[in-house]
Amino acid sequence: MRLKKLVVVISFLSVVFILNNFAKEISNSQKVVMLLEKAFTKNQDRSVLKYVSDKKYIQHNLYAKDQKDGLIAYLDYLSTKDIDTKVVRVFEDENYVIAQTLSREDNTYMHIIDIFRFENGLIVEHWDNIQTIKNKDLINGLPTKVLNKNSTKNNKK
Numbered sequence: 001m002r003l004k005k006l007v008v009v010i011s012f013l014s015v016v017f018i019l020n021n022f023a024k025e026i027s028n029s030q031k032v033v034m035l036l037e038k039a040f041t042k043n044q045d046r047s048v049l050k051y052v053s054d055k056k057y058i059q060h061n062l063y064a065k066d067q068k069d070g071l072i073a074y075l076d077y078l079s080t081k082d083i084d085t086k087v088v089r090v091f092e093d094e095n096y097v098i099a100q101t102l103s104r105e106d107n108t109y110m111h112i113i114d115i116f117r118f119e120n121g122l123i124v125e126h127w128d129n130i131q132t133i134k135n136k137d138l139i140n141g142l143p144t145k146v147l148n149k150n151s152t153k154n155n156k157k
Contacts, residue, residue, distance in 0.1 A: 028118045029092045040085040053122040060127040081105050109133040
């Protein structure tokens, strides 16, 4: 009887352990969002580079080199800039994730489309297309900065 109870308890704990680990697995889309919004910001969190393959990483951006070391070197370069990245939308199709971001490097705003290819849950290839936003104003989808807060009340009249 004791052996039966022990087997039941061990079986139950095994199922709980498996389900708990399964629930912790995140989607490829979530990995891309975390990479873009954590690594490509002023306070770079490079822990998200764990989602990039150590063995194979093909980079199609002319300013960055292949392999994870090439990505790290590019992030080193970006660490000298005032950068920020906000993901606007993400699409996932089998082993591909496509992300649209609004990014800023110093005073230059950009719309970026990134395409990531995954193998075994890791990023192994990256393409991007970057379009600089010439004029920073409300028409271009950027927020308007209030320059003279003291005049705001009078301007609303």
